[in-house]
Amino acid sequence: MEVFKSLIIILLSSVLVNNYVLSRFLGICPFLGVSKKLNQAVGMGISVTAVMLLATAVTWPIQYLLLDKVGLGYMQTIIFILVIATLVQILELVLKRFSPTLHKGLGVYLPLITTNCAVLGVAINNINDGYNFLESIVSSLGCGLGFLFAMVLFSGLRSRIDESRVPKPFRGLAVTLIAASFISLAFMGFAGVVDSLFS
Amino acid sequence: MDILIAFLVVGAIGLAAGILIAVVSRFFGVEEDQRVKAVRACLPGVNCGACGYKGCDDYAAAVAEGNAKPNLCVPGAEATAQELGALLGIEVEPPKDVVAYVHCNGNCEATSKKAEYAGISTCSAAAMLYGGPNACSHGCMGFGDCAAACPAGAICMKDGIAHVDTSRCLGCGLCETICPKHIISMVPQKTIAAVMCNSKDKGADARKACKNACIGCMKCEKTCPNGAIAVKNNLAQIDYAKCTGCGACVAGCPTGCLKKIFFPSLSESFEDDKVN
Numbered sequence: 001m002e003v004f005k006s007l008i009i010i011l012l013s014s015v016l017v018n019n020y021v022l023s024r025f026l027g028i029c030p031f032l033g034v035s036k037k038l039n040q041a042v043g044m045g046i047s048v049t050a051v052m053l054l055a056t057a058v059t060w061p062i063q064y065l066l067l068d069k070v071g072l073g074y075m076q077t078i079i080f081i082l083v084i085a086t087l088v089q090i091l092e093l094v095l096k097r098f099s100p101t102l103h104k105g106l107g108v109y110l111p112l113i114t115t116n117c118a119v120l121g122v123a124i125n126n127i128n129d130g131y132n133f134l135e136s137i138v139s140s141l142g143c144g145l146g147f148l149f150a151m152v153l154f155s156g157l158r159s160r161i162d163e164s165r166v167p168k169p170f171r172g173l174a175v176t177l178i179a180a181s182f183i184s185l186a187f188m189g190f191a192g193v194v195d196s197l198f199s
Numbered sequence: 200m201d202i203l204i205a206f207l208v209v210g211a212i213g214l215a216a217g218i219l220i221a222v223v224s225r226f227f228g229v230e231e232d233q234r235v236k237a238v239r240a241c242l243p244g245v246n247c248g249a250c251g252y253k254g255c256d257d258y259a260a261a262v263a264e265g266n267a268k269p270n271l272c273v274p275g276a277e278a279t280a281q282e283l284g285a286l287l288g289i290e291v292e293p294p295k296d297v298v299a300y301v302h303c304n305g306n307c308e309a310t311s312k313k314a315e316y317a318g319i320s321t322c323s324a325a326a327m328l329y330g331g332p333n334a335c336s337h338g339c340m341g342f343g344d345c346a347a348a349c350p351a352g353a354i355c356m357k358d359g360i361a362h363v364d365t366s367r368c369l370g371c372g373l374c375e376t377i378c379p380k381h382i383i384s385m386v387p388q389k390t391i392a393a394v395m396c397n398s399k400d401k402g403a404d405a406r407k408a409c410k411n412a413c414i415g416c417m418k419c420e421k422t423c424p425n426g427a428i429a430v431k432n433n434l435a436q437i438d439y440a441k442c443t444g445c446g447a448c449v450a451g452c453p454t455g456c457l458k459k460i461f462f463p464s465l466s467e468s469f470e471d472d473k474v475n
Contacts, residue, residue, distance in 0.1 A: 062212070070204050079212055086216035090223045097227045 007138045010131075013194045014142030020118045021150040022187040027118030031150060032176060034109045041155035042148070043102045044109060047091060049144025051113055052122050054087045055080070056140035059123040060133055080123045081115075088114045118147060153183060234263040241282045242272060247350045249273035249371030262287070273297070274351075274369035297370040297385040299345075299353070299363045304395035304456065305338035306358035310409035321347075326379040335408035337398040339382050345374035386460075390444035392428075392437060396456040399432040406454070413456045419448035 239259035261267035269283035284291035316332035353367035402414035415433030427441035
């Protein structure tokens with residue numbers, strides 16, 4: 001029961017409190033780039049979640065079973081990037097085969113997941129926080145869902161902005177960034193909520 | 200020794216990753232449409248977007264699908280259109296041969312600044328601040344947004360205004376869309392007369408702001424034997440379809456804002472025509 005509770009806390013806190021996009025400001029590039037349409041935002045969110053999960057499942061054993069054993073902890077970043085890049089390539093091949101429309105819609109942002117700092121951030125933070133394998137998987141699932149959640153929220157907001165009359169100097173990216181900052185402020189309100197849920 | 204282990208580990212992971220990708224692409228790989236590949240090979244690949252598609256790849260896909268005409272590629276011009284036509288086995292209309300032309304001659308000698316501008320040095324930023332720092336609010340500000348947009352590097356800034364090297368110009372029209380003062384337009388590649396001014400101010404005001412301005416005196420409109428020139432909003436406008444390039448208007452223009460331009464060597468004619 002205790003284990004289950006700590007997993008739930010990890011999941012909720014990585015979705016809401018430590019949301020990678022809105023609280024830690026990682027992975028802003030696809031957040032602004034692919035959030036124009038809801039279906040593309042969802043596609044991107046799911047792709048990133050899948051890559052995060054796979055990346056954690058591969059990088060956690062690499063860190064503990066290989067790098068730490070031979071004293072190569074300092075090569076963590078480079079090797080993780082290598083692994084993530086491979087996973088993204090595979091994801092791209094699979095998407096191209098099974099969902100050409102989504103592949104076309106995500107366009108250049110799909111290969112850019114390779115250098116998405118949120119994915120690398122999840123892989124490295126799981127190690128830094130000292131999570132065990134199960135906790136790492138749950139945490140990366142939470143981060144992916146948090147990313148998906150932020151993308152969906154923001155694409156909804158953007159479609160509202162598109163329909164409204166924005167003053168000329170604010171049009172385009174300016175109003176988008178201001179809206180993003182407001183959502184981020186709103187997410188600050190979650191700080192401390194999750195920990196007190198179970199106490 | 201440590202470095203050797205690092206090499207081995209990274210190398211091994213890289214190799215494993217490479218093999219994995221190779222295996223996955225073997226099983227999940229998608230055969231690319233050979234026609235798209237063949238069409239794409241004919242295109243120049245500058246991704247200028249003049250055809251109206253996102254890039255050469257996008258246009259190639261549209262042509263191969265039969266959704267786009269093969270004569271839309273501006274940089275590739277007639278050669279590409281013919282090549283594509285031969286490849287697809289269809290008749291092709293020749294593409295329009297156009298080239299960018301800067302309708303402003305407000306160089307440093309002819310005009311002055313009404314204010315010193317010290318902001319972000321792009322035309323679009325400068326134009327938002329009281330219409331820019333120039334005495335003439337219609338003229339080239341010379342911050343080079345067009346030069347930055349040009350995929351072929353055909354535009355340079357000389358004496359405070361933009362100049363187009365026509366031998367390099369692809370005719371894609373990116374500069375035309377980016378110029379906040381709408382000074383650049385695409386003109387046909389033949390011998391024509393062109394107006395080197397964009398000022399819609401009244402004659403006296405335009406003249407005060409710039410020595411080379413069109414004052415809208417209507418002399419060219421009367422002189423033109425083909426009826427190709429009309430003065431609208433105090434500015435001479437030329438119908439390039441009617442213009443034969445006879446040069447009668449150029450001789451008569453009191454401010455020298457009309458110029459005969461020759462193709463395909465417009466860049467040289469800049470030098471030759473300075474005497475007029």
